[in-house]
Amino acid sequence: MTIEPAPPLSASLLGVLRLPDVRGTSFLTHVSGGGLVWSVCREDGRFDTWAVSPSLGLKAILSRLGAPVSALAELPGGAWALAVGARILVVDAQTRAVIKTLRGHRQGGIIWSLTSVSGDRLVSRSTDGTARLWNITRSRELHQLDAGEILGAEVGADPNDPEAVLVLTRPEPSDPGVVALRDLARDGLQRPLPRLTPEDS
Numbered sequence: 001m002t003i004e005p006a007p008p009l010s011a012s013l014l015g016v017l018r019l020p021d022v023r024g025t026s027f028l029t030h031v032s033g034g035g036l037v038w039s040v041c042r043e044d045g046r047f048d049t050w051a052v053s054p055s056l057g058l059k060a061i062l063s064r065l066g067a068p069v070s071a072l073a074e075l076p077g078g079a080w081a082l083a084v085g086a087r088i089l090v091v092d093a094q095t096r097a098v099i100k101t102l103r104g105h106r107q108g109g110i111i112w113s114l115t116s117v118s119g120d121r122l123v124s125r126s127t128d129g130t131a132r133l134w135n136i137t138r139s140r141e142l143h144q145l146d147a148g149e150i151l152g153a154e155v156g157a158d159p160n161d162p163e164a165v166l167v168l169t170r171p172e173p174s175d176p177g178v179v180a181l182r183d184l185a186r187d188g189l190q191r192p193l194p195r196l197t198p199e200d201s
Contacts, residue, residue, distance in 0.1 A: 047068045048060065049061045049068070059096075060096065071124075079091060079099060081114050081122055085110060085111075086103070086107050089102075100139050106126070111127075121136070121142070165184040166181055168181055
């Protein structure tokens with residue numbers, strides 16, 4: 001791995017990382033607090049994943065994966081949840097050891113979003129059209145929501161109901177003007193949405 005100086009015309013560019021024997025970069029995933037997770041495809045078609053610090057320091061996380069890391073969430077207790085294809089790997093952030101693997105999303109789907117919610121729960125959203133709520137400690141899926149298109153809104157919380165896990169969905173992809181708010185922690189129970197009046201818009 002080499003760090004090249006930034007081109008002279010790029011005042012805000014710190015430098016350029018270059019890894020040997022790399023076929024191409026696959027995913028860059030932001031880590032809160034600064035830094036990135038970088039998955040690269042090697043010559044043999046497997047993926048190596050690195051943590052990149054804001055100063056461009058590299059630390060290997062996982063190697064020779066069958067798919068790139070497509071999403072990341074930081075969990076309580078110093079662990080990361082990494083989405084790799086249709087699986088979720090829970091990794092110790094210090095030792096980089098895989099603690100457990102969560103399976104449940106349909107094969108062929110790609111998990112594009114992971115969100116840590118209160119307690120030891122995790123929400124995953126995938127291109128298989130589902131959102132799933134997991135209990136990390138027990139390594140089990142608690143609930144699944146398959147209600148049309150899962151929108152990219154952040155997982156919300158209800159201040160009056162801390163156990164709720166709210167997701168925004170589009171029940172009929174053919175009608176983009178209709179959305180629904182559902183509680184993933186209660187088997188997709190639909191919540192009422194406030195109605196907008198001309199004065200609100």
